[in-house]
Amino acid sequence: MKSFIFSIVAAFCFFNCMSQLLIRNTTVVDVENKKLLQGYSVQVNKGLITAIGKNITPQPGSQIIDGFGKYLLPGFVDAHVHFFQSGSIYTRPDAIDLRKYRPYNEEIAWVHNNMENFLRRYIYAGITSVVDVGSTINFLKQRDTFRTKEYAPDIYMTGPLLTTWEPPVYKGLKDDGPFYEMNTVDDARKYVQQHLQLGSDFIKIGYLVQGSNLDSAARKHLPVVKAAIDEAHKNGLRVAVHATERITAQLAVEAGADFLVHTPDDELIDGAFIKLLKKNKVVVASSQIVFKGYTTAFGQQYKLTETDFRYAHPTPLNSLIDFKHLPDTALRNRYLIRTESNRLRAKKTDSLRQLNLKRMADGGVTITTATDAGNIGTQHVSSYFFELAEMQQSGMNMWQLLQSSTINGARAAGKESEFGSIQKGKKANLVLLNKNPLDSISNWKSIEWVINKGVALKPDSVRKLSALEAVDKQH
Numbered sequence: 001m002k003s004f005i006f007s008i009v010a011a012f013c014f015f016n017c018m019s020q021l022l023i024r025n026t027t028v029v030d031v032e033n034k035k036l037l038q039g040y041s042v043q044v045n046k047g048l049i050t051a052i053g054k055n056i057t058p059q060p061g062s063q064i065i066d067g068f069g070k071y072l073l074p075g076f077v078d079a080h081v082h083f084f085q086s087g088s089i090y091t092r093p094d095a096i097d098l099r100k101y102r103p104y105n106e107e108i109a110w111v112h113n114n115m116e117n118f119l120r121r122y123i124y125a126g127i128t129s130v131v132d133v134g135s136t137i138n139f140l141k142q143r144d145t146f147r148t149k150e151y152a153p154d155i156y157m158t159g160p161l162l163t164t165w166e167p168p169v170y171k172g173l174k175d176d177g178p179f180y181e182m183n184t185v186d187d188a189r190k191y192v193q194q195h196l197q198l199g200s201d202f203i204k205i206g207y208l209v210q211g212s213n214l215d216s217a218a219r220k221h222l223p224v225v226k227a228a229i230d231e232a233h234k235n236g237l238r239v240a241v242h243a244t245e246r247i248t249a250q251l252a253v254e255a256g257a258d259f260l261v262h263t264p265d266d267e268l269i270d271g272a273f274i275k276l277l278k279k280n281k282v283v284v285a286s287s288q289i290v291f292k293g294y295t296t297a298f299g300q301q302y303k304l305t306e307t308d309f310r311y312a313h314p315t316p317l318n319s320l321i322d323f324k325h326l327p328d329t330a331l332r333n334r335y336l337i338r339t340e341s342n343r344l345r346a347k348k349t350d351s352l353r354q355l356n357l358k359r360m361a362d363g364g365v366t367i368t369t370a371t372d373a374g375n376i377g378t379q380h381v382s383s384y385f386f387e388l389a390e391m392q393q394s395g396m397n398m399w400q401l402l403q404s405s406t407i408n409g410a411r412a413a414g415k416e417s418e419f420g421s422i423q424k425g426k427k428a429n430l431v432l433l434n435k436n437p438l439d440s441i442s443n444w445k446s447i448e449w450v451i452n453k454g455v456a457l458k459p460d461s462v463r464k465l466s467a468l469e470a471v472d473k474q475h
């Protein structure tokens, strides 16, 4: 009873006591119009932006933050993460099977236990929204427990991926299973209906094809992909599609996909495809670094950087470094040799991915910053800065990076009317920087305040590193 009363009071305070806020006399970064608005103030009430202007009188009892000399941005968005994956070497048994060293149920339990830790790190970095494109039923349930927590970003989550192929290691995992294999059109429609019951925010399709003739393999699976998209749209759900080849990406978009979670990397995309992406208002994820994450981990070349130390959870990070000490040298060498032999191919796909990203960005396609964090070698939170660096390397300019990391992330989730820019009526998910974000990506780390769900937080107080390490429950 006591805790019930406490939570009522806490909920009341969350929306009323803490949430009146005025950020005064700052430079507002208008990401939609690519403008810096100097000398502006922004008022926040009950989690929403309620006024923007030059002369705003604070409401009585408001918290006032002096924004002079600082820059107010919409909170950042990572539009492609997976909470069922930790980033560790043990997290994808279909890619490398180390279950005899760490059973998969232990890995999954660990990630659930550390989800709060990851979420706090996202807020620490100013990432106030994350889009999880492929999770499990158990993570969907856990998502709901963080909805009102000010230390947690807003989480938009699909349920299990609807795939055209399910890796055998994931079969029989029930509510911990990340894949539903669709073999027929009826399967596709049934699984979409199931997602509606589960409360998935949208649908994710894994359009996975194999073999030497990609075109015919892609067309073979097209009817089930089409059926899933059709059933989702009929029920008001957006559809994200994993398609790393130009052919699967194009067929998915022609079938109505809303969000491509990877930039195609097998051939150069042409003007006609770019036109189609724009016409259909498709959002495309940058996803530049995730494949490199695997090769550096398997190639035992993962190098820790200051960004990793600052933002990443140490446990999965350590597992990558410890991989070289794994007693099974035959297995390690197999992966090492495979990585070496793939190096040439990877060089080609890396450069095509980068060229395609730049082509699409300059062609006016909506690009969103997206890491695919959680995959082996791609750490939650720290990978965001590596992704941005690669996007910049492709030739994207600072305004393109800022739009990709804010309003376009909201577009990926289909929620651009709710967040992603500093506008009256939108969610007060904001970042106040000490340095100009247009000058360099490293300035994006100069966070003075994160305003999350309308509450102003000092980044260090959210991360509370020692407390976080205490909740890192090893199994």
Ligand SMILES: [Zn+2]
Pocket (backbone or CB within 6 Å): 080, 081, 082, 133, 134, 261, 372
């Ligand atoms: Zn992914």
